[in-house]
Amino acid sequence: MSVKSRAVGAVLNAYLSSTPVKHGIHNVGRILRGGRRRARLYYRADDPYSHLLAQIAPRLRRVYGFSIEIVPVAQPGLSANPAPDMLREHAIRDAGILAESYGLSFPIGATAPAEDRVRRAHSVLLEPRSPDEQVALAIELGEAIWRDDGQTLGAIVARHGGVSGESVNPALEANYLALERAGHYQPGMLQYGGDWYWGIDRLCHLESRLAREGLEGSLDLSAGPSPHLAELVHGPGEDAPRIEVFVSFRSPYSYVAAASLTRLRDRLDVEIEVRPVLPMVMRGLEVPTAKRLYIAHDAKREADRLGAPFGHVCDPLGKGIGYCMALFFHLVEGQGRTELDFFHAIGRGVWSEARDVAHVPDLVALAERVGIGEAEARAAIQDRSWKKPAKANRDALTEMGLWGVPSLRVGSYTTWGQDRIPLVEAEIERRSRAV
Secondary structure, eight states, X not given: OOHHHHXXXXXXXXXXXXXXXXXXXXXXXXXXXXXXXXXXXXXXXXXXXXXXXXXXXXXXXXXXXXXXXXXXXXXXXXXXXXXXXXXXXXXXXXXXXXHHHHTOOOOTTOOOOOHHHHHHHHHHHTSOXXXXXXXXHHHHHHHHHHTTOHHHHHHHHHHHOOXXXXXXXXXXXXXXXXXXXXXXXXXXXXXXXXXXXXXXXXXXXXXXXXXXXXXXXXXXXXXXXXXXXXXXXXXXXXXXXXXXXXXXXXXXXXXXXXXXXXXXXXXXXXXXXXXXXXXXXXXXXXXXXXXXXXXXXXXHHHHHHHTOOOOOOOOOTTHHHHHHHHHIIIIITTOTHHHHHHHHHHHHHHHHSOOOTTSHHHHHHHHHTTTXXXXXXXXXXXXXXXXXXXXXXXXXXXXXXXXXXSEEEETTEEEESGGGHHHHHHHHHHHHHHO
16 A cells, blocks of 8 residues: 555544544534534535525424524635536536425526626625524526516615625635635535534435434425426436446545445346446546545545445555556456446445555455456556546536546436435336336
8 A cells, every 4th residue: 555545544534533523523512512413514605505405404303402603705716616507507407306395495597697696695694693693685686687586686685785785795705715624625505513514415314313412303304296306317218227427436426326336236236237336536626625525524424324444545546546447447448337336345345445546456356356366457557448438427527517436327307416216216216116
């Protein structure tokens, strides 16, 4: 194992093991401060996930007694969000499907709001008010913005007032710096007790934590069918769905996705094609430390929720990635079930067993789990032709309007993130029962 891989793994392992202590310290502090649960919702009026999360805030107050402060923030920089236009368009499409599934409000076919309307909404929310008033206003403003209702937005601004126009951007920038100091980089985030919960997808982890703290209750967030998703997944006259998954051998979320997709495949007999791409940093994209740490922590709790082993890590960046790509494209691509099994085996080795895939004996041991012999594995890693198909996969991902991994394509539905696998799985199962 290289010194750098060992060091990165040690830092991540220590960070991942610190969560229970961090929660305990927070609980003691909360009790000493009087016991009230307080959270911050870092918000942008043009962020669809902020609007969905704001709609859940009154439930958090009603069910668990939360006081939630709305904190409007500036847009992240390119190091935190390297594809802002792609993320914006994806989030708008994604939020419409999520709203349908969870009984929330977000219009299918919405478009990005005008900057002037976003600025006016932020001016209202930057004016000091009580937390409950701010939450109600955020929901009201979000409805007007995403339904392209300038008249209602103007009436809200006239009724409630706000800070001056020239003070909006400096205030947003100051709040974003506070977000960074607190340890994160994206809006649409709920911060509670040192942990971060992005959008409605991570509220299950918040509820699990509150249950451990002795609270009873439920936000009643359970996904139902989305007619729009069904139309995309099952086009007219199409056969059984086939899933393409774009992954990276360095992405913990890709490993978590592989665990979910393996179960989906085995349960519903769905064909899954694996399409590896290079990690972001090997494509020249910067990943800030706060982002790396959050991703590792978040992937850990997602893996725990799914029962996938996670937490003993060896960073595969560099030669190890090249070896994995060479093995995949030389021996695995086009081999049906072996594609997903191989990727899953490598991910489990990297993220739960601290296997150094740049160390050939470790790599060989992982490859042998899916029937690849030592001699053919050692021969394959000498092959450098993998760069061409890896680039083709990256180009295909870009053509889909996506940038990160894991990303999925099934029918005409494209999405980013392992969070949407359960929605796809439920839709495939509903269709199979109806046939």
